[in-house]
Amino acid sequence: MAEQKATNVHWHEGDITTQDRNKLLGHKGATLWFTGLSGSGKSTVAVALEGVLHDMGYLSYRLDGDNVRLGINKNLGFSAEDRTENIRRIGEISKLFVDAGVIALSSFISPYRADRDTVRELHDQAGMDFIEVFVDVPLEVAEDRDPKGLYKKARAGEIKGFTGIDDPYESPLNPEIVLNSATMSLEEEVILLIDMLRERGILPASE
Amino acid sequence: MAEQKATNVHWHEGDITTQDRNKLLGHKGATLWFTGLSGSGKSTVAVALEGVLHDMGYLSYRLDGDNVRLGINKNLGFSAEDRTENIRRIGEISKLFVDAGVIALSSFISPYRADRDTVRELHDQAGMDFIEVFVDVPLEVAEDRDPKGLYKKARAGEIKGFTGIDDPYESPLNPEIVLNSATMSLEEEVILLIDMLRERGILPASE
Numbered sequence: 001m002a003e004q005k006a007t008n009v010h011w012h013e014g015d016i017t018t019q020d021r022n023k024l025l026g027h028k029g030a031t032l033w034f035t036g037l038s039g040s041g042k043s044t045v046a047v048a049l050e051g052v053l054h055d056m057g058y059l060s061y062r063l064d065g066d067n068v069r070l071g072i073n074k075n076l077g078f079s080a081e082d083r084t085e086n087i088r089r090i091g092e093i094s095k096l097f098v099d100a101g102v103i104a105l106s107s108f109i110s111p112y113r114a115d116r117d118t119v120r121e122l123h124d125q126a127g128m129d130f131i132e133v134f135v136d137v138p139l140e141v142a143e144d145r146d147p148k149g150l151y152k153k154a155r156a157g158e159i160k161g162f163t164g165i166d167d168p169y170e171s172p173l174n175p176e177i178v179l180n181s182a183t184m185s186l187e188e189e190v191i192l193l194i195d196m197l198r199e200r201g202i203l204p205a206s207e
Numbered sequence: 208m209a210e211q212k213a214t215n216v217h218w219h220e221g222d223i224t225t226q227d228r229n230k231l232l233g234h235k236g237a238t239l240w241f242t243g244l245s246g247s248g249k250s251t252v253a254v255a256l257e258g259v260l261h262d263m264g265y266l267s268y269r270l271d272g273d274n275v276r277l278g279i280n281k282n283l284g285f286s287a288e289d290r291t292e293n294i295r296r297i298g299e300i301s302k303l304f305v306d307a308g309v310i311a312l313s314s315f316i317s318p319y320r321a322d323r324d325t326v327r328e329l330h331d332q333a334g335m336d337f338i339e340v341f342v343d344v345p346l347e348v349a350e351d352r353d354p355k356g357l358y359k360k361a362r363a364g365e366i367k368g369f370t371g372i373d374d375p376y377e378s379p380l381n382p383e384i385v386l387n388s389a390t391m392s393l394e395e396e397v398i399l400l401i402d403m404l405r406e407r408g409i410l411p412a413s414e
Contacts, residue, residue: 011255012262052217055217093279096274
């Protein structure tokens with residue numbers, strides 16, 4: 001045996017539950033699922049919300065194309081089948097984060113209603129909060145912003161199957177919340193989300 | 208606009224980084240990868256470690272067959288190809304948790320050296336701590352325990368490709384730590400792990 005230094009180790013009875021982790025963190029876990037066109041402002045509001053939550057002392061984590069498409073889902077393409085598997089996996093990862101007590105901010109175009117409903121169902125079955133945040137701006141607005149130049153390429157035929165151009169975006173029928181970054185300020189959007197998280201008991205009530 | 212109640216929202220400049228989350232949680236994230244035969248005691252020590260970490264105020268999360276094989280990896284079987292993809296995905300998920308600031312306790316037989324080395328490499332490339340914990344007991348001990356009755360079924364030919372019986376277990380060559388649940392008490396194992404986490408700066412030094 002190596003020398004033992006950790007003398008102040010206390011034994012814990014029973015497994016750690018989600019509720020235990022919620023108590024440790026001071027809030028519940030939940031999935032906020034940001035859906036909308038490319039350029040609608042999904043990531044912008046998710047980043048802003050993450051910053052505000054952090055400064056309030058709450059733990060959130062953003063899942064997006066940067067850390068998912070380039071990591072766990074790097075073996076998936078953009079066929080309908082792969083898009084569906086992409087969203088399914090992200091839904092399952094979101095659930096793991098909720099189970100860990102984290103507020104998962106999942107930001108993906110996720111254009112197909114059936115795929116989003118699958119993720120909702122996965123959460124419902126596990127008794128987990130799933131909050132669909134529809135970031136709703138007119139196509140013209142998103143295309144005019146075109147932050148990554150993707151609409152231009154899609155219009156030129158250089159990208160095939162681009163959501164809003166030659167592939168459909170199926171709007172949520174009953175999203176928990178709708179944000180419109182064309183008419184609302186970023187601060188207004190974040191305040192709406194924080195209020196909603198408090199009303200649902202995911203964050204503690206405001207002092 | 209709905210009535211705004213969240214009046215005490217403060218704006219955060221810049222994206223939240225892993226370091227920001229580490230500061231919030233009071234520790235660093237890391238992956239502890241428990242590998243060993245079925246019945247070696249991987250899950251037992253992971254559960255015990257999770258309890259002790261929780262009572263110290265630290266956030267860990269266990270990834271295991273229950274929440275991974277039945278969730279994100281439910282579309283994978285036990286062929287060599289699927290086993291490799293299983294471990295790759297778990298490695299990527301572990302990285303997401305480390306990025307979120309969480310101590311990931313990943314407990315899987317993970318019998319192939321190449322697969323574990325792939326996960327190590329993924330962490331190294333991202334500058335993340337990967338700690339291979341070899342839970343090393345003789346096959347006879349694990350088979351004698353047989354907590355799920357799987358060795359019996361494998362010996363009877365009812366399960367094919369069972370690690371240790373008719374599929375190899377490739378021992379780690381340079382694991383960060385070796386635990387032997389046949390000769391060490393559970394408390395000794397946990398204390399070794401806590402000491403190691405402190406020495407590596409993942410947990411703050413003991414007061």
